[in-house]
Amino acid sequence: MINAKNIYKNFGKNEVIKNASIDIEKGERVVIIGPSGGGKSTFLRCLNLLEEVTRGEVWLDGKLISKPDPYLHDEVLKYSDAYLRKTKRGEKDEDKILSEIKENRELKKREGIRFNKELKKISANYGQDINVARRKMGMVFQQFNLFNNMTVMQNLVYVPVKLKILSKAEAEKKATELLGRINLSDKKDAYPASLSGGQKQRVAIIRSLMMNPEVMLFDEPTSALDPEMVGEVLSLIKELADEGMTMVIVTHEMGFAREVATRVLFIDGGAIAEDDSPEEIFTNPKNARLKEFLSKVL
């Protein structure tokens, strides 16, 4: 469903994500753990391109949603100056030339017309507008980010109605149902400023559900909450998990991770250091940094 291919993310000279790749299938619940500053949140935000990736590609349901990365397409590289120069010089081994170009990153800032044409072809054939793609990916933030200028009800119905995913009546019906589900029906006309953190986060979660997403991304959904409100949010997420929602969750709640995950990623220093089932990660960690991390948090 989501395929991240060799993604890198730089903030200026600071490399935050270094060559991370992941394939997430429908129904998987991927929990991302790791030390602070290791790039967990950035990695998650790269998946729906809230952070534009510096290198590499992000695919959703077989559609390319990031810019195409020429280094991942041999058929494009064959029109690069470096390739043409090398073949002219009499080098025959295609694979060797291509791997050389990739290894030494020999593409120029501006390549020829044919090269750009091939690159555009990839966008035309596989590309999808990011705004359309994002409708399928719900995102829940650490700071909730409910629209402060709208009531709870408006928060829920505004985007699906605006993007013509639901009619106004459908949206209101669905919103009422979802509010009932989280026991906040009486808050439908309240503004976010009057809700508690836990209430805000639960509204934020059902706001994502209003869009009928195929996958939900959770960016530390409980980190900004008072301890007594963590439970209500986690149990809502767990309910969604039990219903078979595909999820990617960045969290520091190890117990929750173990309970809900079908797969755990350990991200450290911007790279996926370990990617395994929760049993393996928590009972039989292989990576030295992971062992150290678990010994501190468990």
Add this chain to the structure above:
Amino acid sequence: MGYYFQGFLHTIIVTFIAVGIGLVLGFTVAIIKISAGNYKFMKIPAIICNIYTTVFRGTPVALQLFIMVFAVFAIPGFKPAAAIITFGINSGAYVSENIRAGITSVDKGQMEAGRAMGLNWLQTMIRIILPQAVKNIIPAIGNEMIALLKETSIISMVGSTVGTLTFDLNFASRTAYKTVTNYLATGIIAAVFYLSVVYLMVFIVKIIERKLGTDDKRKEYI
């Protein structure tokens, strides 16, 4: 007294038209500057806007007025309009910075939430960010209006030399003292006029602020 009422009326007309021009211009410039962060093709318009704000905030408005009235728009009978345009453009430079600051002070998570749900940048800006920014912007705009109202008095600098531009309070009071002998009284009368208009503006801004405070529970404590 006739001079006063004419001056009073003209001061208000000049201020309101100039504020109108300033708001439209300031809003456009602010949006262009901010959108440059998201849309690459707005980079060059944003540079032009930066030059505009730098020049008009960096030079005295009296100088701008002189240049506009006597050089750029030195068309007979066009002087009042030239003055209004000058104040409008000058005000636009300040207003644009007020609006820009108001927009950037909205939590960036709001934009992220809108974008993450599939709204594009402009949709999120118009429906999510701007309504929240308005609350931050209104007090600053009110301030700018008050400053502009009083700034219009420098029209007398070009008005008195031209003789055709006799429409501001300051000039009215100067004309008036030729018939009235008391300098202090004419000054005080003009001051009362200015003060009453400013007070009215402050009052209107307060009402608007209160109306906009509905989604902020802190309003009860302010």
